[in-house]
Amino acid sequence: MKQFDVIVVGAGHAGCEAALAASRMGCETLLLNINLDSIALMSCNPAIGGLAKGQLVKEIDALGGEMGRVADRTAVHFRILNASKGPAVQSSRVQCDKQLYRLTMKSIVERQPRLHLHQTLIDRLLIEDGRVTGVVDHTGVCYGARAVVITPGTFLNGLIHVGTAHYSAGRAGEMASLPLAQCLCDLGFEMGRMKTGTPPRLKASTIDFSRLERQDSDPAFEPFSLSTERLGENRLPSYFGYTTSETHRLIRENIQCSPLYSGAIKGVSARYCPSLEDKVMRFADRGHHPVVLELEGLDTEEVYAKGLGNSLPLDLQEQIVHSVPGLEEAEIMRSAYAIEYDFVQPTQLHHTLETKKIRGLYLAGQINGTSGYEEAAAQGMWAGINAALAVQGRPPFVLDRSEAYMGVLIDDLVTQGVDEPYRMFTSRAEYRLILREDNAALRLTPRGFELGLIPPEHFGRISDRIQRISKGIKRLSSLRIYPGADVNSKLEKKGSPAIKNPLSLFQLLKRTDFSWEDLDLFRDVPDFPEDVFADSDRHVRKQIEIEAKYEGYISRQREAVARMKNLESRRIPEGFDYSAVPGLSNELKMKLSRIEPETLGQARRITGMTQAALAAVLIMIKKREQEMRGPAPAPPQSD
Structure with missing residues (x-):
């Protein structure tokens, strides 16, 4: 039996990102697909991105993923959605050459070192002592692995409907994966049925x-x-x-x-x-x-x-x-x-996307009840990274809701589960003002570099950009314009109110009628330093302007993040007995026992959770911790 570090089953958008991430992190990786000619096939619309989805694509790119690069290379139509609204909800979308996208991604996957491809249909998993050890294909061939990522898309027990006719298929023209669906069911996973479709x-x-x-x-x-x-x-x-x-x-x-x-x-x-x-x-x-x-x-x-x-x-x-x-x-x-297909209720997963039931087994994409290429790719990369880290004995990779749309996606799935196909929306991200498309690289490139997915030279460019943004904000905050005929006439010419008191350039940028380019009005003001206009990087200038215009809102969101971190850092002991918590409803006891939240923050987001119930859980945790520490030492007796 051939042995690999990581096996990825399914080469759709999730599978490609999972396999590329694991192999680029140094793992010998095997990518298996029913048909190698359908790698990264766009089964439905020929587009990448969209509302909230564009944010996911840019985050995948910032971590070292491939979807954004391939979309750029094969795009034939470009749109900025919500362009008239604020930067928090603006999203990019491109229409791609559908076949060129598939062929480009296939070429990248084929040429990736340590990544091996094979065309076959996987029927079942090999399990020993509660841990996955490999997979078995439809011909009986076994492939060994230390971690397995399952990304079957709509192929898991897929059934196509056209009028009164229906037939088994993963998508039109391709066979469904029936035995693997039965294998997951036999292993005791809670499964459900989703439906999607595609137009003519x-x-x-x-x-x-x-x-x-x-x-x-x-x-x-x-x-x-x-x-x-x-x-x-x-x-x-x-x-x-x-x-x-x-x-x-x-x-x-x-x-x-x-x-x-x-x-x-x-x-x-x-x-x-x-x-x-x-x-x-x-x-x-x-x-x-x-x-x-x-x-x-x-x-x-x-x-x-x-x-x-x-x-x-x-x-x-x-x-x-x-x-x-x-x-x-x-x-x-x-x-x-x-088309109908099976999915696994994602509350049975850890935040790493490893299953709670089987160690070393990760699920990503539509098998977790999601829809969309972008949601699938984000999960695939997340699962591939964590599979590689587990194999290498390194700490897991998890982003929280304040760090990325990917963090929102994963937390929603494993905490709340799904009762319909899950799609990402900007409204799902409570910290969307600090999780914008335009700052994805600034937020996540350092994490991608730590994982070994970002080259040093690229990381260096982003680090330099972060420093220039910080320096630019400080510089503009220290420079002031003063009321006077010369300054106010320039403001009047721009259609902006005159000033009565000194004003920093950073404060001036807060005005809705003022942009970075308008600062050039003051270039000829006596003693005005020329280096204010030296940075020509449009990304730096855009970040400084956004930070100025939304400073108050951004500050409030960062304060909310700090408060949220307190709950997220309070871990719930493994195997915590919710049935012993007084005041919890039977429904909440069942939900908490089934989902097994890892932190109080995750518990708070479970549907139906109340502040009173959360407080009761916290009291019981403290009581349990006190019991484990034993009774406090008696105070010393005075003579």
Whole structure:
């Protein structure tokens, strides 16, 4: 039996990041996939990023991951979402050449030292004394490992639905993983069933794009990766249209043909991303719904029809497509379908994504009840890092909710579990003002360097940038402008209020009508130091300006983080008996016993937890600690 340090099962977005992280950290790693031609395949939309997802991609890059770099190299359309809002909720999204993305990631994985690839289907795990020791494929071949990361996507007992027809598959054209799902069930994991879907792909030459609204890329777009020197020049537009009353009539009159409504589908759908038949039935007052057409690449006719996802029979799908203006003659190249698959309730995982039941076994991606390429990649990297650290006998890697969106994602999963496919939103991150896209590299590159995933020269550049930001803030805070005709006339010319008292340049930057570039107005003020304008790094200037404009809010969030750290540092003893805590409801006792929170902070975030219940747990912990220390020594007796 061949032996490896880490085995990763599944080479989707989670599996690629897991395998790359483990191998780059020095572990001999084996990456197994049912089909090596589908490595990093974009099963659904041809895009990376989006609201809150862009933050995840930049954090993956900051830690030394690959998704952002590959997205930059293969992007053909660029958007900054929420560009008119504050930096806390702005997110990047790129539309990629779908096949080029897959081939680029495949090439990177193939050429990575210490990373070995093999095409096979894994049927079961090898377990000894509560620890995973390897995997067995469908031909009976065994592969040994000290840690195993499972990233099966939608393949775990996958079942595709198109109208009344259904068949076993991981996605269209690929076999499902049935024995592995049964193996996890037999090991005693609490499992559930999720449902997702994908819309039809249309032939571009059969679409009348003149009847649709065209959207081109944003002209100013920052790459996902700081290692990307320049973006490619190839660009593709997107197109917008709408469903019609005829679309809705077709669905309402044939809703009995939908497996969603006939009861054939048992898996739970996501509320925030409903299929078209779901939208029509749930929002009957809406006269139309948006349809977005995205070309899947530079050298293909396939067009992704976002908004037309459904699980109806093909003849109905064709009628629905033809009811949309501009799509009257459109040909369907690939049918829309729904897919059900198994997942493992993530409350059975530690914060490292190692299972509580089996040591050395890690789960990442849709198996943990999430949706989205970005959520999967973030979990994959997290699991791969921790698997490598465990093998090397090093402390685990965990980020808390104040350090990264990744920390929010993992904490939500292992603390609260899921009752529908989990998707990241900016609203989930209570400290989103300090977890922005623009400062991801500043926050996490030092951690990536400590792990061995960031080269020294790249770390040096980021460290230098951090120092220049700090120096720039101090410099602008020390320099003042004084009221006078010359200064106030410049402010008046800019449309900014005059000043009556001395004002630092940092305070001036707080004004909503003032930007870094506007500081140049004072370049000719007598005795004004020229070095204020010396730093031409746009990233440094942007960080200083954000720190100025949001200083009060950022300070309050950092104070909240400090308070949160007190609860997070208070660990709950392993094997703590919640049934012995007076005042806890039976429901909370069961939840706490099942989830086994590691800290009081994690316990506080469990659904239904109250301050009174938290206080009762803390009192019992202190009582237990006192009992372990024994009675306090008697005070000395006086003569």
